[in-house]
Amino acid sequence: MEVLLAIVIGTLYAAGIFMILRRSLVRLIIGLILLGNGANLLIFLLGRIAKGKPPLIPEDANFMTAAYADPIPQALILTAIVISFGLQAFAIVLVKRAYRVVKTDDIDQMNATDDV
Amino acid sequence: MNPNLIISPILLPLLGAIVLMGFWANPKIQRRLSLVFHGIAVLLAAFLLAAVSDGTIIVMQAGSWGAPFGITYVADALSALMVLLTAIAGLAVGIFSSASIKSARAAFGFFPLIQFLLMGLNGSFLAGDLFNLYVWFEVIIISSFVLITLGGEKAQLEGAIKYVTMNLLASVIFLTGIAILYGILGSLNLADLAIRVQETPDKGLISAAAILFLVAFGIKSALFPMYFWLPASYHTPPAAVSAIFGGLLTKVGVYAFIRIFSLLFIQDPFIQKLLIGIGVLTMVSGALGAIVSVNLRKIFSYLIISHIGFMIGGLGLFTPLALAGAVLYMAHDIIAKTNIFLITGVIYKIKGSFRLEKLSGLYNEFPYLSIVFAISMFSIVGTPPLSGFWPKVWLLQASWQAGDYWMLGGIILASFLTLWIVVKIWSVVFWRKKPDVINTRVRNELAAALPKNRNAVLIAVGMLTAVSLFIGFGVQPLADLCLTIADQLIDTEGYIQTVLQ
Secondary structure, three states, rough: OHHHHHHHHHHHHHHHHHHOOOEHHHHHHHHHHHHHHHHHHHHHHOOOOOOOOOOOOOOOOOOOOOOOOOHHHHHHHHHHHHHHHHHHHHHHHHHHHHHHHHHEHHHHOOHHHOOO | OOHHHHHHHHHHHHHHHHHHHHHOOOOHHHHHHHHHHHHHHHHHHHHHHHOOOOOEEEEEHHHOOOOOOOEEEEEEHHHHHHHHHHHHHHHOOOOOOHEEEEEEEOOHHHHHHHHHHHHHHHHHHHHHHHHHHHHHHHHHHHHHHHHHHHHOOHHHHHHHHHHHHHHHHHHHHHHHHHHHHHHHHHOOOOOHHHHHHOOOHHHHHHHHHHHHHHHHHHHHHHOOOOHHHHHOOOOOOOOHHHHHHHHHHHHHHHHHHHHHHHHHHHOHHHHHHHHHHHHHHHHHHHHHHHHHHOOOOOOHHHHHHHHHHHHHHHHOOOOOOHHHHHHHHHHHHHHHHHHHHHHHHHHHHHHOOOOHOOOOHHHHHHHHHHHHHHOOOOOOOHHOOOOHHHHHHHHHHHHHHHOOOOHHHHHHHHHHHHHHHHHHHHHHHOOOOOOOOOOOOOOOOOOOHHHHHHHHHHHHHHHHHHHHHHHHHHHHHHHHHHHHHHHHHHHHHHHHHHOOO
């Protein structure tokens, strides 16, 4: 499972970076989304995966005795997903506005701010 | 001081934003009401700094969940100083924008957004938890995204795309660093991490995480070679927005560098060398970028980059004097850079252009105003006894003592190049006789403005100039505070014990 997830995360990062390096604005956004998802899965993986072991203390014990699934990475991922959802929504609207105003989605053409 | 009060600098702007949004349809009330919140924020921050300036550290555990399990807020001298500087810069920008922001922008929530931005800034200064710091960073960037695009001009949108992309990328890299650190050490609380990082055998992975944090904060604070988004975007929004961006947003990155690296990674000699190297390259390449620019706001954008290098180099040296110099430089730089962008806005209001070839003769028309401008411009060079002088002396002394001649040479070269640029601006914009070229807009917008608006703009600039002069002439209390901060940063035992007790 860990190996599979590691490969998926690696692929997501690689695909994300490849997409960011393209010139099209839409691909840029897709690349950022892929990278964000890769980072979320990475938190999940590095929090150690434990299948079917909820972090609940049994009624007759005072503390955890066996290994359990760490709830913190899941809380982190939920937060990160919500945040990246908002940011990506903004980025998509921005790209749409920029496309309407500049009339191109080629990043190389967007060089009005690069004059000295 | 009640520990719960340390998050009041976060709650106040939140309240401010909510109240201001209540007057959504009435920007006139927003303009005045926002000043009240900025004013209270300065008072609160001053109280906070007074409570911690003797070296005490106040810790607040949210919901009484003890560290390292809950969310921790920490106010030490560095955090409180940053909160106060943010409040002062926020007040000046608030006064300036109350008079200068066009009603089209005010109608779409400019004033609540400034409050949200300040909330994010104060939150990241007070956070004692790595993930919490990430969340506050996101609060900052989402408000800054809207502020930089508000108005929707072509240049703004193009600049915003670069700004948004690089900031989103920095967030992902930051998150990756957090994931790796959590995977190795199993904690997010900074004090707890500082202990665990000493004990772990996985030094290689720690260094990998350190580099991820370096890249993430490096993008945010515009370090060489990750700064190209800054001069491509900071000159596009209105003057009030680029003032608060130029003064504060890159400094959050520097604050994060100082906080995280002094607690977790700085013991690694490779990281120290790397920080000094990047610092020197940043200060020199930023200054070279400023030399070739002819747009006032672009020149100052490059100067922001150049002067970030001083602080990062100071962190890399990691001696008490160097750290105190870096923090004092940051204090000076927040005030001076905010002011310089406001001044550029005033020049635009008078002359209708940012381009050097179209500007001239300001000294003849407004001699007194020009003197006020000169104080800020020469304080960023470090002319004694203005505010930039003292931290530079400390940084030079520290790099001499450490025997780091690259740093020494870099500071001298970058200061010299800054002097060249400022003298060029002074001689062209202020002293040059009117050339034959026709100005794009002859109308003097400042003179045509209502007297109360004109006064507000000038009060904002005057206030920051006064603070800058105070730092220059009355540096002793601030210098003592910076030495306290440096001690706290080097001897982290106090921080760790107070948080974890």
